[in-house]
Amino acid sequence: xxxxxxxxxxxxxxxxxxxxxxxxxxxxxxxxxxxxxxxxxxxxxxxxxxxxxxxxxxxxxxxxxxxxxxxxxxxxxxxxxxxxxxxxxxxxxxxxxxxxxxxxxxxxxxxxxxxxxxxxxxxxxxxxxxxxxxxxxxxxxxxxxxxxxxxxxxxxxxxxxxxxxxxxxxxxxxxxxxxxxxxxxxxxxxxxxxxxxxxxxxxxxxxxxxxxxxxxxxxxxxxxxxxxxxxxxxxxxxxxxxxxxxxxxxxxxxxxxxxxxxxxxxxxxxxxxxxxxxxxxxxxxxxxxxxxxxxxxxxxxxxxxxxxxxxxxxxxxxxxxxxxxxxxxxxxxxxxxxxxxxxxxxxxxxxxxxxxxxxxxxxxxxxxxxxxxxxxxxxxxxxxxxxxxxxxxxxxxxxxxxxxxxxxxxxxxxxxxxxxxxxxxxxxxxxxxxxxxxxxxxxxxxxxxxxxxxxxxxxxxxxxxxxxxxxxxxxxxxxxxxxxxxxxxxxxxxxxxxxxxxxxxxxxxxxxxxxxxxxxxxxxxxxxxxxxxxxxxxxxxxxxxxxxxxxxxxxxxxxxxxxxxxxxxxxxxxxxxxxxxxxxxxxxxxxxxxxxxxxxxxxxxxxxxxxxxxxxxxxxxxxxxxxxxxxxxxxxxxxxxxxxxxxxxxxxxxxxxxxxxxxxxxxxxxxxxxxxxxxxxxxxxxxxxxxxxxxxxxxxxxxxxxxxxxxxxxxxxxxxxxxxxxxxxxxxxxxxxxxxxxxxxxxxxxxxxxxxxxxxxxxxxxxxxxxxxxxxxxxxxxxxxxxxxxxxxxxxxxxxxxxxxxxxxxxxxxxxxxxxxxxxxxxxxxxxxxxxxxxxxxxxxxxxxxxxxxxxxxxxxxxxxxxxxxxxxxxxxxxxxxxxxxxxxxxxxxxxxxxxxxxxxxxxxxxxxxxxxxxxxxxxxxxxxxxxx
DNA sequence: TGATTCACG
DNA sequence: GACGTACGTGAATCAG
Numbered sequence: 001x002x003x004x005x006x007x008x009x010x011x012x013x014x015x016x017x018x019x020x021x022x023x024x025x026x027x028x029x030x031x032x033x034x035x036x037x038x039x040x041x042x043x044x045x046x047x048x049x050x051x052x053x054x055x056x057x058x059x060x061x062x063x064x065x066x067x068x069x070x071x072x073x074x075x076x077x078x079x080x081x082x083x084x085x086x087x088x089x090x091x092x093x094x095x096x097x098x099x100x101x102x103x104x105x106x107x108x109x110x111x112x113x114x115x116x117x118x119x120x121x122x123x124x125x126x127x128x129x130x131x132x133x134x135x136x137x138x139x140x141x142x143x144x145x146x147x148x149x150x151x152x153x154x155x156x157x158x159x160x161x162x163x164x165x166x167x168x169x170x171x172x173x174x175x176x177x178x179x180x181x182x183x184x185x186x187x188x189x190x191x192x193x194x195x196x197x198x199x200x201x202x203x204x205x206x207x208x209x210x211x212x213x214x215x216x217x218x219x220x221x222x223x224x225x226x227x228x229x230x231x232x233x234x235x236x237x238x239x240x241x242x243x244x245x246x247x248x249x250x251x252x253x254x255x256x257x258x259x260x261x262x263x264x265x266x267x268x269x270x271x272x273x274x275x276x277x278x279x280x281x282x283x284x285x286x287x288x289x290x291x292x293x294x295x296x297x298x299x300x301x302x303x304x305x306x307x308x309x310x311x312x313x314x315x316x317x318x319x320x321x322x323x324x325x326x327x328x329x330x331x332x333x334x335x336x337x338x339x340x341x342x343x344x345x346x347x348x349x350x351x352x353x354x355x356x357x358x359x360x361x362x363x364x365x366x367x368x369x370x371x372x373x374x375x376x377x378x379x380x381x382x383x384x385x386x387x388x389x390x391x392x393x394x395x396x397x398x399x400x401x402x403x404x405x406x407x408x409x410x411x412x413x414x415x416x417x418x419x420x421x422x423x424x425x426x427x428x429x430x431x432x433x434x435x436x437x438x439x440x441x442x443x444x445x446x447x448x449x450x451x452x453x454x455x456x457x458x459x460x461x462x463x464x465x466x467x468x469x470x471x472x473x474x475x476x477x478x479x480x481x482x483x484x485x486x487x488x489x490x491x492x493x494x495x496x497x498x499x500x501x502x503x504x505x506x507x508x509x510x511x512x513x514x515x516x517x518x519x520x521x522x523x524x525x526x527x528x529x530x531x532x533x534x535x536x537x538x539x540x541x542x543x544x545x546x547x548x549x550x551x552x553x554x555x556x557x558x559x560x561x562x563x564x565x566x567x568x569x570x571x572x573x574x575x576x577x578x579x580x581x582x583x584x585x586x587x588x589x590x591x592x593x594x595x596x597x598x599x600x601x602x603x604x605x606x607x608x609x610x611x612x613x614x615x616x617x618x619x620x621x622x623x624x625x626x627x628x629x630x631x632x633x634x635x636x637x638x639x640x641x642x643x644x645x646x647x648x649x650x651x652x653x654x655x656x657x658x659x660x661x662x663x664x665x666x667x668x669x670x671x672x673x674x675x676x677x678x679x680x681x682x683x684x685x686x687x688x689x690x691x692x693x694x695x696x697x698x699x700x701x702x703x704x705x706x707x708x709x710x711x712x713x714x715x716x717x718x719x720x721x722x723x724x725x726x727x728x729x730x731x732x733x734x735x736x737x738x739x740x741x742x743x744x745x746x747x748x749x750x751x752x753x754x755x756x757x758x759x760x761x762x763x764x765x766x767x768x769x770x771x772x773x774x775x776x777x778x779x780x781x782x783x784x785x786x787x788x789x790x791x792x793x794x795x796x797x798x799x800x801x802x803x804x805x806x807x808x809x810x811x812x813x814x815x816x817x818x819x820x821x822x823x824x825x826x827x828x829x830x831x832x833x834x835x836x837x838x839x840x841x842x843x844x845x846x847x848x849x850x851x852x853x854x855x856x857x858x859x860x861x862x863x864x865x866x867x868x869x870x871x872x873x874x875x876x877x878x879x880x881x882x883x884x885x886x887x888x889x890x891x892x893x894x895x896x897x898x899x900x901x902x903x904x905x906x907x908x909x910x911x912x913x914x915x916x917x918x919x920x921x922x923x924x925x926x927x928x929x930x931x932x933x
Numbered sequence: 934t935g936a937t938t939c940a941c942g
Numbered sequence: 943g944a945c946g947t948a949c950g951t952g953a954a955t956c957a958g
Contacts, residue, residue, distance in 0.1 A: 200944090200945095205945095227944095228943090228944050228945095229943070229944080230943075230944060231944070583956085585954095585955065585956070586955085586956060586957085587936095587937060587938070587955095587956080588937095588956080588957080589956095606936075606937075607936085608935090608936065608937090608957090608958095610936085610937085610956095610957090612937080612938095613937095613938090614937080614938065614939085615938080615939075635938080635939080636939090638954090638955090639938085639939060639940065639953095639954080640940090642953085642954055642955080643939085643940070643952090643953060643954060644940085647953080647954080664951095667950095667951070667952090668950055668951060669950080670949085670950060670951095672942085672950060672951075673951095674950090674951055674952070675951085675952080676952065676953090677952095678952090678953085679940085679941085679951080679952045679953065681940095681941060681942075681951075681952085682939090682940040682941035682942085682951075682952065682953085683940080683941075684940060684941075685940090685941075686940085686941080687940095690940075709942095714942090714949095766948085766949090767948060769948095769949070770948045770949040770950090771947090771948070771949070772948070773946095773947055773948060774947095775946075775947055775948080776947060776948030777948075779947090779948080780948070836945095837945070837946055837947075840946075840947055841946095841947070844947075844948065844949065845949065845950085847949085848948090848949040848950075849949080849950090851949090852942090852949065852950060855942095856950095881941075881942065882941080882942040882950085882951090883942065884942085
């Protein structure tokens with residue numbers, strides 16, 4: 001067929017496929033000879049998926065996979081540093097490159113490359129040719145360098161996210177249309193490709209300039225008109241560099257190709273050729289899949305079926321497509337029996353539960369899914385309703401379900417069997433559900449925690465995100481079953497047939513992720529982190545959450561009423577001051593009154609154009625203006641009432657009379673926990689009025705609450721990590737660290753220390769932990785920025801090791817893309833090499849992460865050991881608040897618990913680490929949290 | 934839904 | 943002399 005109108009050309013960015021396949025999969029090797037084939041395997045799966053997905057009415061008529069050839073292109077002749085900062089290709093990837101060409105040919109897809117040109121140039125040339133011939137083009141790539149080609153029938157498709165990028169998508173990314181993308185790129189440069197651009201100008205600023213001047217040439221010609229001096233100077237002085245950058249990013253639409261569009265016509269693969277290649281690579285699953293599909297016999301592959309607890313490594317989990325219609329529905333004991341037997345035989349089983357909601361302490365179990373061999377999963381419906389009401393208005397159970405107790409009795413021994421590994425995604429949730437039904441789940445692996453140990457900072461760790469990223473599969477959205485908004489139903493109302501597909505798929509996905517992650521833990525050297533800091537903590541948290549803490553409803557209720565009364569008084573006072581009624585809770589309206597009606601200075605607008613009225617601004621105004629002071633008073637009470645005294649009451653569990661928070665183990669990238677529903681890690685303490693809310697957190701009759709918290713743990717860790725002798729000695733001597741810092745910095749003897757000087761030093765100490773800046777310290781201390789900068793300079797002069805630590809940490813982050821805690825936890829810093837304001841954020845985060853993260857690791861270790869340490873004592877660990885642990889204990893044994901808990905906490909770093917700085921723990925006890933703290 | 938504000942370490 | 947900044951969280955509320 002001659003390429004022309006009605007034709008549709010697909011251009012696949014082959015290099016992108018290869019690199020994605022390489023990084024998404026563990027380094028698999030061919031069993032027979034050890035040849036690395038992970039990337040080839042992934043590549044073939046992606047091609048297969050691509051072919052499968054493109055058979056419909058919108059199928060392409062022409063297709064080609066385009067590769068780069070060699071590393072030297074005409075761009076290197078223009079600029080010898082082009083792509084010079086690229087890391088060398090990994091050793092185990094190099095031999096796989098030619099195999100990806102062979103794979104493409106085996107699939108009978110045109111495979112094109114051209115010496116001296118990048119794949120992008122070929123794609124550009126073909127796109128233009130196809131467009132000129134009147135056809136459509138889809139470029140399968142997410143490379144932003146290709147966005148300049150979009151428009152007039154040319155689209156991009158991000159196969160990863162299954163997202164089409166059209167003209168609007170380009171504008172979203174670059175702030176300009178495709179025809180101006182190169183102008184923006186020329187200015188912004190590209191650190192990945194080492195395109196210099198204009199220093200100090202990023203995409204945002206570039207788009208602004210191009211939109212204002214219309215084009216790069218116009219901008220450069222009229223650069224003298226620019227107001228900002230630095231920017232003006234850059235554009236004038238760096239003109240050559242910017243023009244060079246444009247040449248580097250501009251794709252060549254006239255590459256000399258030795259083929260035509262007509263040569264790219266879609267062809268069916270030759271079964272023999274394709275299967276020969278796949279079986280030669282020893283891709284068993286994919287070979288079988290395709291041979292079944294084509295109805296031909298595949299060449300035999302040497303069988304070396306491995307047994308044991310380790311998952312099969314050679315079959316990439318992505319090999320197998322998801323087939324929801326094949327999942328089994330288990331309706332009786334006879335059907336369940338073989339699954340339990342198979343789990344015992346294998347030594348592992350993926351488990352997932354379905355429930356009527358998200359509050360593990362209240363919801364009902366609706367069903368259980370299992371998966372032992374990827375692709376084969378089952379769902380056991382147990383609590384589905386048939387939709388018909390009985391006399392009491394509650395539904396009857398649907399037909400065809402096992403009695404709940406029978407299923408649990410059968411599963412109970414398996415789930416508690418120490419020789420069978422249970423595998424879950426966020427298994428803490430499922431374990432808590434099971435626990436309420438008298439079923440213990442142990443031991444268990446958790447794919448969410450595995451992902452967190454390997455990839456904190458890179459992406460989220462929810463099932464949907466992991467499935468899409470690592471299995472290239474978008475799970476059935478729960479919304480498609482439950483609906484959303486107020487018409488949403490609970491899972492027990494979902495028809496069993498639909499539930500099977502959704503629920504079993506979750507177990508299938510979980511098992512596949514586990515098979516993928518298990519070997520990766522070793523390769524990424526985080527096995528110890530996972531095994532000592534993540535996996536053992538999960539059941540500890542589950543028990544703390546289930547235990548909960550008693551909260552006195554009457555205390556909260558009384559406070560609520562008192563707050564409401566006071567707020568009403570403030571409100572009428574505010575209306576009086578303003579001369580009219582308004583919504584005190586609206587920052588926009590408060591701002592309008594202050595900065596427009598009252599005409600005060602100092603108002604700033606947010607990026608949405610609204611007046612901004614944060615507390616520090618109002619505080620500055622409050623000394624002069626009652627209105628600002630009253631708004632602050634009102635806001636404080638509003639916060640206390642809505643978030644604490646009111647909302648907390650709703651969280652008191654009617655069965656236990658206690659509040660059960662949920663800790664999110666993967667919530668903070670640094671290794672800290674997050675607490676939700678409710679958040680018990682931000683109960684007020686700093687203000688006197690707020691602190692009284694802690695009086696509502698009480699011990700049971702005859703018991704007391706204990707609070708043990710690490711003293712200055714982050715500063716101690718900083719002293720240790722940065723190795724600052726003066727700080728370390730001060731901690732060893734038990735000195736007041738802020739006073740000592742102040743003394744060093746300001747040359748004031750300790751016995752002449754004033755509270756104000758100490759306060760400043762304290763602010764600096766904290767600032768250091770956060771990646772200090774003159775601006776931040778100035779704002780915190782409310783002093784001029786120059787003065788703040790002076791303090792910082794002085795601090796670094798006295799403690800030069802701190803600066804070296806900061807420099808070394810940021811450099812490490814730049815080199816490796818992550819930073820580490822002292823216990824080996826990795827926190828990825830993908831933004832560290834970004835340009836623009838993001839760079840500052842990333843740098844400070846990189847400085848803070850090892851410190852905050854090491855402290856988080858220490859208390860995790862303490863928590864993991866704590867249960868054994870206080871076993872036998874009438875005590876329970878209830879809450880963790882970053883550096884504090886809260887216990888409930890029989891009053892007469894409080895001192896024993898304090899002694900043991902303190903010892904565990906103070907020695908938590910050992911034996912993995914021998915800190916030269918002591919960790920010390922302060923303890924308190926009382927009838928309520930306010931007294932204990 | 935995103936922005937704003939504010940509670941904690 | 944331009945810009946925009948303390949690090950890490952979760953929840954309530956407004957506004958579109």
